[in-house]
Amino acid sequence: MKNECIDCVCVIKSMHTLQNCQVEELEHNHAVVKFKKGNFIIRQGMFSTNVVFLRKGVAKIHIAGPYREQIVRLVKGPTYLGLPTTFGDKINQYSVTAVLDCEACFIDLNVFKAILDDNRNFSSFIIQALSKSELESYRRCANRTQKQARGNLADVLLDFSDHIFNSDEFFLPISQSDIGNWVDASRESINRILSEFISDDIIAMNGRKITIKNKSLLQLISQNG
DNA sequence: ACATTAACCCACA
DNA sequence: TGTGGGTTAATGT
Known part of the structure; x- marks a missing residue:
């Protein structure tokens, strides 16, 4: 059995919040994929049943606007990708493409939800991440326009x-x-x-x-x- | 908008 | 395996 999750930052980062059995659950329901720069990691409009964690690399998040593709932000692993997309809608609402070579972990959405359900600490960890990212968006929005x-x-x-x-x-x-x-x-x-x-x-x-x-x-x- | 350069692909040897 | 030509994307002005 490959032990990718042992050195996967998504697990390490939240190790204290994930119980062992749940780590096991994660380990058997994920796939690690490498992306060369320029390749799509998440494609807008595509059906998705995964939560994506960017383990390594740099990627750009962009969304189709009325006329052109709009870059929203650049992210560096380790970080979650596409949480908002996944919970709101099973269709990806934006795209993510590798800007440098990337390594991403695809976690089954149901497994992810199950862990959220019975692990409050993990849920709170995720909520923190989302809040931080939302705040950052607001801040950037104000900056960009002014x-x-x-x-x-x-x-x-x-x-x-x-x-x-x-x-x-x-x-x-x-x-x-x-x-x-x-x-x-x-x-x-x-x-x-x-x-x-x-x-x-x-x-x-x-x-x-x-x-x-x-x-x-x-x-x-x-x-x- | 235009000129120059770098990157890429492909046929061909 | 390497090279010239043609094409496109990126850059500088």
């Missing part, structure tokens, strides 16, 4: 640096037009502002490699829009 493009781009760079890669040096995982889509700016604006940042010595760029040279100034730009 800040100028340069502030939003600064946010994105800081997000990459502080939350996704934990480094001042990283490769842009998505294209400039994707960033534009994400923060509601044209790719030209993104490109222009990146050039500004370079000439102001805030960042250095070599191909897709970004080096943040003046983080405090970037934080200032992020705050002041």
Whole structure:
């Protein structure tokens, strides 16, 4: 028997809340799937009977808008994907695609629900995760609509640096037009502002490699829009 | 909007 | 297995 769950962060993280028998239950009702970058992990409009946990990797969440595909946010494993989708509706309400190579754990929805039913601690853990994510959405929504493009781009760079890669040096995982889509700016604006940042010595760029040279100034730009 | 470059695929040797 | 050509996506201005 493969013991993928032993080192699966979704289990480790909630180990103290999951009783042993329930871990067993999880272990026999899940599948670990690897995704190469660019591949769909969750596809909008598809029927789903799984809860998806992103074990490793970075993925973008996007939803079909009236005209175009809209990037909503970037997530890094370990984290749950598609909880809201799964509980509200058995049809996925948005898509998730791997931006870097990913590893995801698909857990049978009924098993997941059964564990929620008789493990209050686990339920509370999930509710916390959902609340955090909802709060984050609200915060981002306010920022996106009120800040100028340069502030939003600064946010994105800081997000990459502080939350996704934990480094001042990283490769842009998505294209400039994707960033534009994400923060509601044209790719030209993104490109222009990146050039500004370079000439102001805030960042250095070599191909897709970004080096943040003046983080405090970037934080200032992020705050002041 | 246009020019340049990088990435990719495919036929062909 | 490697190379040239053609095509597309990404980028810089």
